[in-house]
Amino acid sequence: xxxxxxxxxxxxxxxxxxxxxxxxxxxxxxxxxxxxxxxxxxxxxxxxxxxxxxxxxxxxxxxxxxxxxxxxxxxxxxxxxxxxxxxxxxxxxxxxxxxxxxxxxxxxxxxxxxxxxxxxxxxxxxxxxxxxxxxxxxxxxxxxxxxxxxxxxxxxxxxxxxxxxxxxxxxxxxxxxxxxxxxxxxxxxxxxxxxxxxxxxxxxxxxxxxxxxxxxxxxxxxxxxxxxxxxxxxxxxxxxxxxxxxxxxxxxxxxxxxxxxxxxxxxxxxxxxxxxxxxxxxxxxxxxxxxxxxxxxxxxxxxxxxxxxxxxxxxxxxxxxxxxxxxxxxxxxxxxxxxxxxxxxxxxxxxxxxxxxxxxxxxxxxxxxxxxxxxxxxxxxxxxxxxxxxxxxxxxxxxxxxxxxxxxxxxxxxxxxxxxxxxxxxxxxxxxxxxxxxxxxxxxxxxxxxxxxxxxxxxxxxxxxxxxxxxxxxxxxxxxxxxxxxxxxxxxxxxxxxxxxxxxxxxxxxxxxxxxxxxxxxxxxxxxxxxxxxxxxxxxxxxxxxxxxxxxxxxxxxx
Amino acid sequence: xxxxxxxxxxxxxxxxxxxxxxxxxxxxxxxxxxxxxxxxxxxxxxxxxxxxxxxxxxxxxxxxxxxxxxxxxxxxxxxxxxxxxxxxxxxxxxxxxxxxxxxxxxxxxxxxxxxxxxxxxxxxxxxxxxxxxxxxxxxxxxxxxxxxxxx
Numbered sequence: 001x002x003x004x005x006x007x008x009x010x011x012x013x014x015x016x017x018x019x020x021x022x023x024x025x026x027x028x029x030x031x032x033x034x035x036x037x038x039x040x041x042x043x044x045x046x047x048x049x050x051x052x053x054x055x056x057x058x059x060x061x062x063x064x065x066x067x068x069x070x071x072x073x074x075x076x077x078x079x080x081x082x083x084x085x086x087x088x089x090x091x092x093x094x095x096x097x098x099x100x101x102x103x104x105x106x107x108x109x110x111x112x113x114x115x116x117x118x119x120x121x122x123x124x125x126x127x128x129x130x131x132x133x134x135x136x137x138x139x140x141x142x143x144x145x146x147x148x149x150x151x152x153x154x155x156x157x158x159x160x161x162x163x164x165x166x167x168x169x170x171x172x173x174x175x176x177x178x179x180x181x182x183x184x185x186x187x188x189x190x191x192x193x194x195x196x197x198x199x200x201x202x203x204x205x206x207x208x209x210x211x212x213x214x215x216x217x218x219x220x221x222x223x224x225x226x227x228x229x230x231x232x233x234x235x236x237x238x239x240x241x242x243x244x245x246x247x248x249x250x251x252x253x254x255x256x257x258x259x260x261x262x263x264x265x266x267x268x269x270x271x272x273x274x275x276x277x278x279x280x281x282x283x284x285x286x287x288x289x290x291x292x293x294x295x296x297x298x299x300x301x302x303x304x305x306x307x308x309x310x311x312x313x314x315x316x317x318x319x320x321x322x323x324x325x326x327x328x329x330x331x332x333x334x335x336x337x338x339x340x341x342x343x344x345x346x347x348x349x350x351x352x353x354x355x356x357x358x359x360x361x362x363x364x365x366x367x368x369x370x371x372x373x374x375x376x377x378x379x380x381x382x383x384x385x386x387x388x389x390x391x392x393x394x395x396x397x398x399x400x401x402x403x404x405x406x407x408x409x410x411x412x413x414x415x416x417x418x419x420x421x422x423x424x425x426x427x428x429x430x431x432x433x434x435x436x437x438x439x440x441x442x443x444x445x446x447x448x449x450x451x452x453x454x455x456x457x458x459x460x461x462x463x464x465x466x467x468x469x470x471x472x473x474x475x476x477x478x479x480x481x482x483x484x485x486x487x488x489x490x491x492x493x494x495x496x497x498x499x500x501x502x503x504x505x506x507x508x509x510x511x512x513x514x515x516x517x518x519x520x521x522x523x524x525x526x527x528x529x530x531x532x533x534x535x536x537x538x539x540x541x542x543x544x545x546x547x548x549x550x551x552x553x554x555x556x557x558x559x
Numbered sequence: 560x561x562x563x564x565x566x567x568x569x570x571x572x573x574x575x576x577x578x579x580x581x582x583x584x585x586x587x588x589x590x591x592x593x594x595x596x597x598x599x600x601x602x603x604x605x606x607x608x609x610x611x612x613x614x615x616x617x618x619x620x621x622x623x624x625x626x627x628x629x630x631x632x633x634x635x636x637x638x639x640x641x642x643x644x645x646x647x648x649x650x651x652x653x654x655x656x657x658x659x660x661x662x663x664x665x666x667x668x669x670x671x672x673x674x675x676x677x678x679x680x681x682x683x684x685x686x687x688x689x690x691x692x693x694x695x696x697x698x699x700x701x702x703x704x705x706x707x708x709x710x
Contacts, residue, residue, distance in 0.1 A: 083642075
């Protein structure tokens with residue numbers, strides 16, 4: 001006898017089984033280019049990745065200040081962890097910078113997650129979850145650094161190289177574009193940047209021998225406006241820095257995997273680029289390997305490279321230069337500051353890329369040296385097959401991707417410094433698409449490591465240092481309250497005096513920090529918010545902490 | 560050490576409940592390919608056999624990215640569920656004893672995804688299976704370079 005099946009119906013969205021209202025106030029409708037140009041002047045919000053186009057990570061808010069920060073307390077916590085089996089199950093991290101618009105927070109997680117939260121209560125308003133393949137190629141973990149907002153939408157990239165535009169009130173997808181080739185080893189992790197009526201993204205995958213690129217998309221339709229490759233083809237400017245008769249340029253890396261900064265007067269987007277590929281085997285890619293380890297200044301309307309400056313020519317140490325290019329002015333000059341993985345602080349004229357000066361910002365540098373006027377002198381590198389070569393800083397750099405902040409009143413940069421070395425042993429390998437293409441065995445020192453939050457003025461003079469026993473691996477935030485906020489690998493969230501580095505407050509968050517905190521006010525009350533979730537490329541950044549345990553929380557503080 | 564010729568025999572030892580291990584080892588069951596309608600929508604049926612605590616097929620292959628309509632059948636005499644990947648949100652369906660339901664998924668490709676029954680330790684006992692999406696990314700998303708060697 002046949003028994004009829006019980007009708008189980010149609011599968012529903014998992015988030016229907018929750019208390020979230022699936023709706024957020026329409027706060028991003030009025031966010032447009034004009035407002036983002038003035039982002040710092042609405043410091044009650046944090047409407048773009050760095051808080052402003054200039055990358056300073058500086059807020060005018062001062063309600064929380066040196067006098068009362070000792071009273072800072074947890075306002076709310078948002079928690080989420082892995083559900084089911086996902087890519088990088090053991091190494092995912094919470095690396096985002098939360099955006100806040102008129103009381104609504106938009107924050108990305110790992111594995112295609114984006115949450116809209118009530119910025120006062122932490123209530124989850126809606127959730128978007130992209131399906132990310134389990135086998136997606138990720139060099140360093142399942143991470144995402146943030147989103148962008150404009151015109152009623154939220155924009156994010158996914159680990160499998162998709163760009164999404166979501167309705168900011170419901171989290172429903174409006175459009176989706178494929179922006180990279182996962183079979184080639186491409187992925188995406190940066191926060192997109194809205195400029196004019198476009199949105200700018202970059203690719204990741206430099207450890208897999210891809211060809212890096214920066215892309216510009218129409219904000220409303222997702223139609224591509226331009227793509228600029230960061231490794232030139234034969235015959236293009238810069239191609240003379242690659243072997244003339246080889247295939248090296250096709251696999252040259254130079255990925256733009258951290259959000260750039262933008263000068264609206266110059267119409268230039270300042271993009272940092274990553275290591276050349278293979279990372280440590282320079283013999284197969286003779287030459288300077290432009291535009292790897294560089295800042296490229298792109299005309300935002302055309303994508304044309306107007307000028308470039310290469311921080312590490314012919315890199316043999318994995319010294320990406322993707323981290324922020326902070327825009328500031330001094331003596332009437334438009335300048336750009338950059339703290340590179342190679343251990344040096346560079347200040348450039350951002351109108352033309354002319355070097356102003358170079359200064360070391362970490363104690364131990366022995367790969368070589370760069371003089372104050374920019375003369376590059378490599379000394380130690382893995383150039384013989386099978387022969388170990390130890391060097392400082394290691395491949396995670398004297399400063400990883402996490403960001404410095406800049407306090408304009410004090411002319412001080414607050415730099416998360418890592419002081420750890422590594423041994424690379426060159427091991428040549430044949431290139432195969434989608435496979436790791438490092439050209440070495442790499443072991444980062446598991447002990448003998450240090451770190452600090454260090455304050456440098458724009459001339460490169462160190463003004464104070466807050467010492468740690470471990471490398472720093474999280475962005476700093478500075479405010480008009482004369483404060484610097486920074487999270488440590490061991491979980492402490494610190495408030496330091498911006499002028500002296502004196503510790504004024506700390507809170508143990510229960511997991512290491514590897515993200516970018518932000519600040520905002522709602523109804524006149526200031527909040528500091530920080531994603532906390534230890535993970536990422538820990539064997540490169542802090543190998544001695546890779547067994548520390550994981551976490552996945554967003555913690556928000558107020559007085 | 561056992562050599563490759565014994566693969567089927569070894570799989571028979573570890574497949575099923577309370578054999579070599581406590582549960583069925585993931586990815587050791589059957590494999591099947593979804594069918595495709597003229598409009599490109601794909602179709603497939605996944606089911607749980609009685610006392611198997613495993614999805615059949617344990618690997619479902621989709622010929623390309625896009626939309627797949629699944630029929631989900633629980634032939635077991637116990638209650639399970641199914642939590643599936645899909646762009647936007649995971650899809651959930653409860654599966655009472657001897658029940659049948661549906662799910663519509665949107666998946667990017669190429670790549671593969673795991674899904675499972677989020678009840679007790681169904682996932683660990685064997686009710687975790689894979690959806691493999693074949694194909695290439697759209698031509699406009701490929702790198703401007705000559706074809707490269709693959710493994």
